[in-house]
């Protein structure tokens with residue numbers, strides 16, 4: 001069905017209007033990749049995004065790794081914005097996520113025994129958008145890496161402001177107590193958290209704390225983009 005529709009109404013690149021795809025090859029290659037992976041706590045460079053041993057010791061329940069693909073800037077920011085506010089444009093996000101998985105495949109390929117858990121958006125935001133963009137990304141990760149995706153594992157119990165719209169101290173307060181899970185979902189499980197944008201990492205850190213407190217064995221994170 002999609003193929004027939006594509007033949008009659010061929011998709012156009014949202015940036016340059018060339019025909020064939022919602023993001024053409026040229027515009028995809030124009031998306032800025034992050035230059036190096038960083039530690040989730042201190043934000044400094046770290047090999048493959050592993051949390052530095054001294055950072056791990058300084059705070060309980062941190063994710064042990066965060067992998068990001070793109071910088072949250074330019075065309076990537078446009079794609080994520082468009083996919084959030086125009087419900088049909090989530091196809092754009094799918095294209096970007098597939099490309100990101102290809103780029104970051106080496107860093108993610110050994111996580112097959114992990115469960116993919118998208119960071120849930122608030123009920124209010126879900127109502128305006130009609131879909132959770134992190135679930136779109138998680139589904140692509142799950143399909144590409146043959147991992148189980150379980151949306152219900154994390155529940156958002158507090159509506160928060162968008163993290164990228166507030167400063168660093170506010171972000172930590174903003175997300176505290178945001179999530180809930182159940183012991184029977186996570187006990188002894190390895191979990192890969194998925195988000196579209198990571199800013200200071202405080203959303204991932206709070207979600208990780210919730211999961212470890214309920215007995216998760218290991219928590220790592222993947223964000224499609226990182227705000228530098």
Ligand SMILES: [Zn+2]
Nearest residue numbers: 013016024027
């Ligand atoms: Zn283009």
Ligand SMILES: [Zn+2]
Nearest residue numbers: 039042052055
């Ligand atoms: Zn560190």
